[in-house]
Amino acid sequence: MKVLLNGGVAKRGMELLSERFGDRLSLRQMSDGTAPEDPIRDLAWAQVMISVNYDADFAPAPNLKLLQIPASGLDAIDLASVPLQAAVCNVYEHEIAIAEYTFNGMLEWVVGLARRNAAFKGGDWTGTPSLAGQTRGELAGMTVGCLGYGNIGRAVARRALAFDMKVIALTQNPRPLDPEPNFMGGYGDLGDMLCEVDFLVICCPLTETTRGMIGGPELAQMKDSAVVINVARGHIADEDDLFGALSKGVIGGAVLDTWYQYPSPDNLAIRPSRHPYHDLDNVLMTPHISGWSEGQQLRRWAKTGDNIEALMTGRDLINLIRPAQP
Numbered sequence: 001m002k003v004l005l006n007g008g009v010a011k012r013g014m015e016l017l018s019e020r021f022g023d024r025l026s027l028r029q030m031s032d033g034t035a036p037e038d039p040i041r042d043l044a045w046a047q048v049m050i051s052v053n054y055d056a057d058f059a060p061a062p063n064l065k066l067l068q069i070p071a072s073g074l075d076a077i078d079l080a081s082v083p084l085q086a087a088v089c090n091v092y093e094h095e096i097a098i099a100e101y102t103f104n105g106m107l108e109w110v111v112g113l114a115r116r117n118a119a120f121k122g123g124d125w126t127g128t129p130s131l132a133g134q135t136r137g138e139l140a141g142m143t144v145g146c147l148g149y150g151n152i153g154r155a156v157a158r159r160a161l162a163f164d165m166k167v168i169a170l171t172q173n174p175r176p177l178d179p180e181p182n183f184m185g186g187y188g189d190l191g192d193m194l195c196e197v198d199f200l201v202i203c204c205p206l207t208e209t210t211r212g213m214i215g216g217p218e219l220a221q222m223k224d225s226a227v228v229i230n231v232a233r234g235h236i237a238d239e240d241d242l243f244g245a246l247s248k249g250v251i252g253g254a255v256l257d258t259w260y261q262y263p264s265p266d267n268l269a270i271r272p273s274r275h276p277y278h279d280l281d282n283v284l285m286t287p288h289i290s291g292w293s294e295g296q297q298l299r300r301w302a303k304t305g306d307n308i309e310a311l312m313t314g315r316d317l318i319n320l321i322r323p324a325q326p
Contacts, residue, residue: 001312004046006030009070016301056081066311068304088322089307092151093299094291098231099155101290105229105255106199110137140164145197148204156201168193194221206233216241225252231290234259243275253282257290
C-alpha cells in the first residue's frame with residue numbers, strides 16, 4: 001500500500017507507521033513543491049494520503065483510495081476536490097489533552113499556582129492567612145458552560161462533575177449523552193447559558209452557524225467575572241468583540257489557545273491576532289497546543305493505522321466522513 005504523508009505531521013507519521021507496518025507499506029513524504037512536477041508525481045503515486053488539507057489546487061490523484069485526516073477538523077478540506085473514488089476519514093483522540101488543558105486554565109484562574117509561585121519566590125506573601133490575606137475561590141459550585149458537546153465537551157464535563165461543578169451543555173443536536181449535564185440545550189439556548197456560566201468553554205466545530213457566535217451582544221450577557229476558554233477555533237469568537245470585551249472589563253478574562261492568524265514557513269513571527277491580546281493582563285494565551293500531547297499522537301496514529309489496515313483487508317473504516325463512490 002502506497003501512503004503519502006503531507007505537512008507537519010509527516011515526520012511522526014513516517015516513524016510510527018513504519019514501526020507498525022514495516023515493508024507492508026511504502027511511505028513517502030509529499031514534496032515541498034520546489035520542483036513543479038514533484039507534487040504531481042506524488043499524488044499520482046498515492047493510494048492513501050494523510051493530510052490536514054486538501055483543495056482544488058492539488059494535482060489529480062487517480063489511484064487514491066483513502067484521504068485520512070490526522071486530526072478532527074475539516075476546516076482545510078474541500079470535500080468536492082477529493083476524488084470520488086477515495087473515502088475520507090478523520091480522527092479524534094484529542095479530548096483527554098484538551099480537557100486537561102481546560103482544567104489547567106480554570107485552576108490557574110481560581111487557584112493561581114503559577115502566578116502565586118512566581119510572586120512568592122519574589123518575597124510576596126499576599127494571600128497568606130498569617131496576615132489575614134484575602135481568600136480565593138473554588139471550582140466546586142461554579143458553573144461551566146460547554147458550547148459544543150462532542151468528545152471534547154463531554155471530556156470537560158466528566159472532569160467538571162467530578163469537581164462538583166455545574167455543567168450546562170449546548171449542542172446543535174440535543175440528545176441524551178454521557179455524562180448527562182445539569183442542563184442540555186441547543187444553540188438557541190445560548191443566551192440563557194451565558195448569563196449563568198463562570199467559565200464558557202468553546203469546543204464546537206467551526207461552521208457557518210458557529211462562526212462569530214460569541215460576539216459583542218453575547219459577551220455583554222456574561223458575568224463581568226466570567227472567563228472564556230477557546231479550545232476550538234478562533235473565529236467562533238469574534239476577534240474584535242472579544243478583544244474589546246477583555247480590554248474594557250466586560251468579562252473577567254480568557255484562556256485562548258486558538259487564533260485568527262497562524263505562522264507560515266515564510267512568516268514565523270506573525271502575531272496570532274491583529275489586536276494586541278498579548279498586552280492584556282486578563283488573558284492566558286498559548287499557540288494552539290491544548291491537544292498536542294504525546295498520548296494524543298500515539299492514539300491518533302494508532303487509529304490512522306487501523307484505517308490503513310482496514311483498507312488493506314477490506315474491513316469497515318472508522319470515523320468515515322464520506323464513503324468512496326464507484
